Amino acid sequence: MSYFAGNYDVLVIGAGHAGIEAALAAARLGCSTAIFTINMDSVGNMPCNPSIGGTAKGHLVREIDALGGEMGKAADKTTIQNRMLNRGKGPAVHSLRAQIDRRAYSQYMKHTLELCENLHLRQAEITDLFKGDDGWHCVTQLNAEYVAKTVIIATGTYLKGKIYVGEVNYESGPDGTFPSNSLESALLKLELPLRRFKTGTPARVLRSSIDFSQLEVQPGDETVTPFSFSTDPETINNESVCYISYTNDATKEVILRNLHRSPLYGGVIEGVGPRYCPSLEDKIVRFADKKRHQLFIEPCGLDTEEMYLQGMSSSLPEEVQIEFYRTIPGLQNVQVMRNAYAIEYSCIDPLALKVTLEVKGHDELYGAGQFNGSSGYEEAAAQGLIAGINAALKVKGEEPVVLSRSSSYIGTLIDDLCTKGCSDPYRMMTSRSEYRLLLRQDNADERLCELGHRIGLLSENDYEAFLERQRLKIKEVERLENSFMAPSEKLNELLEIRGTVPMKTGVRMSDLIRRPQLSYSDLAEFDKERPELPAEVAEKVEIEIKYSGYIERQAAQVKELVRLENRMLPDGINYDDIKGLRLEAVEKLKKVMPSSIGQASRISGVSPADITVLLIFLDKQDRKGESL
Amino acid sequence: MGKTIAAVATPQGEGGIGIVRISGDGAVDVADKVFRSQSGKVLRDAAGYTALFGGVWRDDEKIDEAVALVFRAPKSYTGEDVVELSVHGGSFVVNCVLRAVIDAGACLAGRGEFTERAFRNGKLDLTEAEAVMEIIAADGEQALRASMAAKGGAVSKKCAAVKESLTFAAATVAAFSDFPDEEPEFSGIDRLEEMLVNAEDELDRLCANYDTGRMIRNGINTVIVGPPNAGKSTLMNLLVGCERSIVTPVAGTTRDVIEETVRFDGLTLRLSDTAGLRETEDTVEQIGVKLTRERIESADLIIAVVDGADVDRDETAELLDGIKGRPAVVVLNKSDLNVADKTVAESRGLPCVLMSAKDGTGLLEFKNLIKTVTNTANLTGAEGVYLNERQRDCAVRALKNVREALDALRCGMTVDAVGVCLDDAVSALMELTGERVTVEVANKVFEHFCVGK
Known part of the structure; x- marks a missing residue:
């Protein structure tokens, strides 16, 4: 017999990197939230590499931070070595990585959860999950029954976890913890499409x-x-x-x-x-x-x-x-x-998820992190944040947040998972984005701080600081576009050393910075009017000027994409009835149920001819609508 | 369920045979209502690829004898059920059959609807669909051969090869970015420039072929110029084989630009006879003269006709100076009256022929010169890599993007900037092959189709 343990808005199963962001986001947005961990000493554990960031992953952390998530702050507090990778390969792929004191990180995260308002951290294994008339029920191994409006599953590698070392294998969670075995049966009872993935760690x-x-x-x-x-x-x-x-x-x-x-x-x-x-x-x-x-x-x-x-x-x-x-x-x-x-471990086929991370056919149930088929702490945290935000918005009866591919790596990650699915644990890479030059780590704030603030996760202080950075940047870019640098012997000496043409007349400063051989800081000593700027603003200024032509180009590519993204496919569309779609396309479309033509076009097995059919179908529908 | 469509699939006019094509889920049912086989067998029971002999009936009146050919989805042109009713040619009979089919429940097919359905059902890719359009519209043998080659996928294949190599280059850039710099050197990026140069060459060639391809397909846009009464209209009439322009001995009688189509050796010339290039105060003629100058600028071929007796006149020098550097053939006419000196043309680098438009002397040499000048002498349209306007537009964009990528790479920009240009190039080529859909493409392609295919 179970006992009633409380009513909540949001329950989070698992306190790894996904669960933490989910629970913090929901609680900070005012939802009464409980988060469960099998072992209180494993909150925010790093069972694999003791580092955060790296190519593309560093971008994710920056984006989480811009939206008001915790991972970036926690990593900074517990960093023991800091490196920016790929400095020589261009601003799009500069990637931050930090070595982390893993116990300190875990401690920081646990303490943050403990201090967070509206949030209860509990050591408990959830063994059953089902929907009743009054909402979702989570039952613990010790028969505590929690009831909530929404549930987020963030079980990582714990779900039916099994460790292999040579001929030896045994049921276990990561780092010698207990696995979560019974929950799998409950999820199978809900007919979630589960599968087995594996990952590994060195000595x-x-x-x-x-x-x-x-x-x-x-x-x-x-x-x-x-x-x-x-x-x-x-x-x-x-x-x-x-x-x-x-x-x-x-x-x-x-x-x-x-x-x-x-x-x-x-x-x-x-x-x-x-x-x-x-x-x-x-x-x-x-x-x-x-x-x-x-x-x-x-x-x-x-x-x-x-x-x-x-x-x-x-x-x-x-x-x-x-x-x-x-x-x-x-x-x-x-x-x-x-x-x-x-x-x-067991995880879900992410094609069963909507881009809001809600499970299709199971309203108010969300998935995040490795449970959704990804790998990596940063990928997990990114999804956790979005699942937490969307669960909270659902509780409040508000529209969900869906990040577009052109807005962020987070959007790209979730769209990839929910549209293309994955056949092996999904790792974020810069090559997964078609908009690398727009989705830089230096401008994550410009891309997402407005949204983070509007949602209510980004603090007023952080938002004000962002606006100040913007003001400084815009002013400096404007100054550089409108002022000229006079030729001088010393400057021409520098230009020749760098292998670029010396100046005869005055040259616009922005044009000098556009020369690949020169950097913004190179010109500092010749630029008397230059204001004192924080390093991150100076970086933005330089990139924005140097790459302006290429950035504009990519912005044009986005515009093209947005047109297809904005062509929405109506809910409950019956693909069987659309004449001209190939059988394979019908099956794939029915499985994914894309929300837009743009999303449909990224489904493997849906050809351009099928997209043409959908476009013609929509046109006909529109015309029908008009004639009514 | 989609509607069933029907149209006459053979050219309008008299012919040995006329075909009415019916396509759609109800194609067989519709055909059964109008077609009665001799054997008594109904089309509904016929397997795909079978033919039945019988007649087409409208109410109780037999319109004509007919062969009904049944295709079962997806093994048909459109990928749907298709019935083709072959009857005796002649527009009256064929149109009666079509009307009977429409009365039996089919809708008249819209422009290009059969091919659109074939495209939508995955039977044709975009460039193949376009090729069908060109086969229908093909004027002249070479154009037909080129279109046939395109339908066989030559354009797709050629472009796909360039696209593949650019995609590989883009993937190399992407992978290079993904590898942290601390890892052992990523190989392949050092070959990027070479890959881009190769793609540039290929695209350049494709775009350069465009003009030849267009001339084969649409005909060679030709202007005949020359002083009044040099014999332009006579030459044109010689080529056309009948009197089309008004030919009078009074200078300045040709005022309008008159268009005529001439075919020889598989080529099509679209001739405009023009008002003479004489300065004139006659307003009507002035308009004609202005029109002539514009035509000279846009023509694929200029035929300058000069009276052989006039080679030393200032007007002649002026005329020939005006077309210097353009693809032109100079005809020194009226060779039956006097033998002129070719120096006046050849010193300006203009190929020249002595000719009598009146009796046809020099015609063979004249035709050969035209082929040389328009670069169509040794063409076998079957090479098939001639792009149409839409495709060229894409290829030119791709070429521009590849060049920008090369510029970025050579001036020392980082590879992420190179990648942006590369992505644009790949996406332009995907638009060309139809692998990338934009709303415009689908519309653009199908609005040009004629009914029946």
């Missing part, structure tokens, strides 16, 4: 067992860039270093000799692993001609001696792991503290 090793003299050192950047627009860069810790080493023929030999003991190659694991984050044995088999593979050795925190072996995940038996790790320079005597493992 953690003892710092003092590593010979650092054989390793390349990788320090943080000289100048620090925070994730959050609200963080003062001065406050960020950037003192830790990472190390680089490489595998060799001996590593390869050990792995190939033991490949038959891998549960993956032995066919024991049925779950599909992430294509872009393969285990070492996967890399060695798939890229057989590659001589060596790089690995990063990263600290897990400030007050621990555990080191993480990035790029070396494996599901081979423990003794094989030890053997192959010890073939790597610097790791000859390495002591493995936690073994590498693969974990298999």
